[in-house]
Amino acid sequence: MSGTTDERVRILRGREWAHPVRPARREVLSAVPEVDEGRPPLLFVPGFGHGAWAFAEHWLEHTASRGFPAYAVSLRGHGGSEPASGATLRAYTHDVVQAAAELPRQAVLVGHGAGALVVSHALARYPARAAVLVAPVLGGPATAGLALRANPVGTLPALFGGALRLHRRQLFGRELPDADARRHLARLGRAGRRAQWQLLAGRPAEPAVGRPPVLVLGSPDDRVVPPAALTRAAGRYGAAPLLFPGMGHDLMLDTRWQEPLDALLDWLVKDPGRR
């Protein structure tokens, strides 16, 4: 089954020991509160094609203003991180776990789009305080089908190892000014070819270690992740998704970026216990 979690902890990791991921220089952007109130740090993980910049636009500052240290990492080959055209999902997972372990305290992992897939794999290698999956693209053949229907011209080349091109209506709601939309679209890069294939193949993530609470949020009007996929993703972690109608896939860049972020932070303030 695509995208389901395998329930057994796997402790023999011969391949990871014998062939460790080669390190790549990482970009981590941050905004930290003026006074440390002992809140857990958040690590934002952008989806394929996006970099840490996507969170630097609004979310990092706002998170910090609410007392949480905020960090965003660019997966290798994205944003200001080292170029890496041959990157795999395992390498992306490595980048996230490294960035999380570097933080002074146990972190909350927040993955957007395919970054949520990377986070779901990272949760098996790092006991996060909590995890938030924003408009998650958890992979599997269904993902390809959906993307094809929504945007055949942009998606088809990706199935053959080319770049995935998302268009404006997939990513943003109608209210976002054209100039902003163009600026963001111009910054989009692309994920590694192998990682793209692995996304479509949808190898299930191993179970999360430490059983962190997981929140799923998204928009019913997202043209990349349909409501059914949100419900499925949330159901896997035993909850219902939080929905923000009228927004596009890139919730953190949309005009109403603050609503989902506040909801996320409110959830954390309630300090959800472990599952």
Add this chain to the structure above:
Amino acid sequence: MSPSTEHGRPDPETTTLAPSRDGRPVSDRGDTVCVIGAGASGLTAVKNLTEHGFGVDCYERETGVGGGWNWRHDRSPVYASTHLISSRPFTQFPDFPMPDSWPDYPHHSQLLSYFERYADHFDLRRHIWFGTEVVRVEPVDGDRWDVTTRSTGGYGPERTSRYAAVLVANGHNWSPKLPRYEGLEEFRGEVMHASSYKDPAQLRGKRVLVVGAGNTGCDLAVEAAQQASRCWHSTRRGYWYAPKYVLGRPADQVNDALLSWRVPLRLRQWLYHRTLRLTVGDLTRFGLPKPDHRVYETHPIANSQLVYYVGHGEITPVPEVARFHPGGVTLTDGREIDPELVVFATGYLPRFEFLDPGILGDADGSGRPRLWLHAFPPGHPTLAVAGLLQPDSGLFTLAHWQTVLFARSLRLRREQPQRAAAFASRAAAGAGERYAGKVKDSSRHWFEVGHVDYLRAVQRALDELEGK
């Protein structure tokens, strides 16, 4: 979250029970689990037990975390130049990687900072009572334990608390194993065990004899080659000296590539012998004895420099010591040598001075406890030992999974007592099991484990426990 470095801990909420056997009051800590030691094994126990929802009190006789890796600790076996022998992927905890920027074989000071960061990251210090030594651990009714502590060094009163379970993580590399020799008392030179060796200045300009070829003995022989005026290295058998790098990569990573392809032991041994032949060649030409065993049958030595210095004449390999004289040493081949300093790098023995040795199945005190997975004593489902292993790889991953298994078995006792009982009888049946291929008989090899064999056994135990 303030770490308690002062002696004695603030009173936790406890109820005082009936007095213990010798009349002192006992405070009941309810479902709390006691962890002894805040070295690597104790820290991972604290993390994994709290992660599984348990309250934890950890007692540590030193004033900081890191155990042996804090070389300022009075019992630390680590010396200034110690670098890891297991490369990074094998050494780090499986859920908290070492930084990408670190070398393949980090320095001991990096290890200490790694454990300090681990403690801070997971907020473990609030569970640890520093400067507090455990002096007695006694079983009481209902599979519970009375743990008696006092300030390190014996100051202040003793206090006893009752716990639901105890995890022992007191380390096994601190109590020296010292050989006895005829005439040693009359020897006029200096004698020390490697545990008190810290700094190369201790060797500078002296004629030094190093006894033993574990990793410590080999590191010391290399340091003596660099610092001393003369270095003899005495071993009671020949060994396989493995380089830290082969075929362009850390040797343990190459070995695990073979293991993950399930290359059989015989073929791995052949490949290994072949690789050594093609690089350093036949070592008997330097006067080193021929190994009396195949590769992997003694605890692996990872040292690229020993053979190099032997080849440069800076280390003179010699056989076992026959006896000491006031002015020197007679070797078993009849040769006489005149060292000024003798360092015994003859290893360590496990010691559990706070526990009746019978409980761990080591009633005769031979240093060979009979446990399942080298962790679980038969008949005591709420007691476990972590880190009592000599892996052919890094220790911390193994200690991590030992403590996860212990935490899950305790949770099962709460949630499904019947299944937990089945698990306990499994533990009893498995006492004394070994997890390594054939090894030479030596006290240090009692808990020698192959990391793959060992983790497979732990994986099976975890699967059984969860009914998978």
